[in-house]
Amino acid sequence: MSVTTLLFILLSVMAVGSALMMLLTKSPVHSILWLIVVFFAISGHYILLNAQFLAIVNIIVYAGAIMVLFLFVVMLMNLNSESEPAKNYRLHLIGIISGGSLLLVLLAAVMKIDLAHPVMMKVGEAGLISKLGKTLFTDYVLPFEISSVLFLSAMIGAVVIGKKD
Amino acid sequence: MDIKAYLALSLTLFTIGIIGVLVRRNAIIVFMCIELMLNSVNLLLVAFSKMHAASTAAKASLTFASDAQIFVFFIMIVAAAEVSVGLAIIVMMYRNTHSIDVNFLNRLKN
Known part of the structure; x- marks a missing residue:
């Protein structure tokens, strides 16, 4: 068993x-x-796939920004009470059964397909910052600029929703 | 590494997210499960891009693999914007109802 397989597992x-x-x-x-631990594990997967830019962005954006936002909301509103009253175990059971059967169906369907090519690990230049930067600022420059407008509207929306009226 | 290993991992993470959305009733945790599902799909996109890069058809033009990773980048951008608005909505909901139980919000009025 190679080191890559071991790391993957x-x-x-x-x-x-x-x-x-x-x-x-x-x-x-x-x-x-x-969930932050999950994001770090997924970033490890990105590094294993030689997608270095995405690994760094995943840590910065998800673990660094989004999760801190979640923590802020939980701690500022003092939501850390463990109150989920009136547990409905039947509903839990139904959720777990339906989710598990979905996983079974998806796995059974997906394992049938025949994809001959292996995933290239630790090689390939597609995930390096220089390649991605060139692609982002030549082919995808318009979506990139539009995403800044999206961020601006999200910021204004968050302020408008969150302010006390 | 076979693509099927990545498929199995991504589907497992995605299903955990779905079960979380179905079972948990804390709005913040439901929201986090949605983030988990987005991340599992991101991982699968990157894995498929690396698989595509290994195929002989793509050897001539290697930009396809970069395209998939740009897609993942845009998914992250949209997720970040979505989280800011969604958390503002959760804060508003807590302010109005003093609860973040999603079962409490089974109607839009009141």
């Missing part, structure tokens, strides 16, 4: 285990911290 177990822990913990703050 380790990161996969880390991602799936942390995602399960995110679901199972009661406290929202612990949930957020477990």
Whole structure:
């Protein structure tokens, strides 16, 4: 077993285990911290796939910005109470069964397909910053600029929604 | 590494996100599960882009693999914008109802 396979298995177990822990913990703050671990595992996968730019952006944007925003909201509003009153176990069971059957169906369908080419790991220049930057600022410069407008509108929207009236 | 390993991993993470949306009732955790689903799809996109880059048809023009990763970048941008607005909505909801239970919000009025 090569080091790459070992790392893949380790990161996969880390991602799936942390995602399960995110679901199972009661406290929202612990949930957020477990989700950060998931994001770090996914960033590890990106590094394994030689998508270095996405790995860094994933850590900065998701673990650094979005999750901190979640933590701010939870802590500022003092939502860390473990109150999920009147547990409906039947609903839990139905959710788990439907989700599990969805996973079964998807896996059974997807494992049938025959894709001959392996995934290139640790090689290929497509994920390097210089290549991505050239593509982003030549072919995709218009969507890039439009996304700045999207951010501006999201910022204004968040302020308008969040302000006290 | 076979693409099927990535498919299995991504589908597992996606299903965990779906189960979280179905089972949990804390609005913030439901929101985090949506983020998890977005991330699993991102991972699958990158894996497929690297698989496509390995195929002989794409050897001539390697930009396709970059295109997929630009897509992932834009998904991250949209997710960041979505989170800011969504969290503002959750804050507003908490201010009005003093609860972030999604079952409490089964109607838009009141």
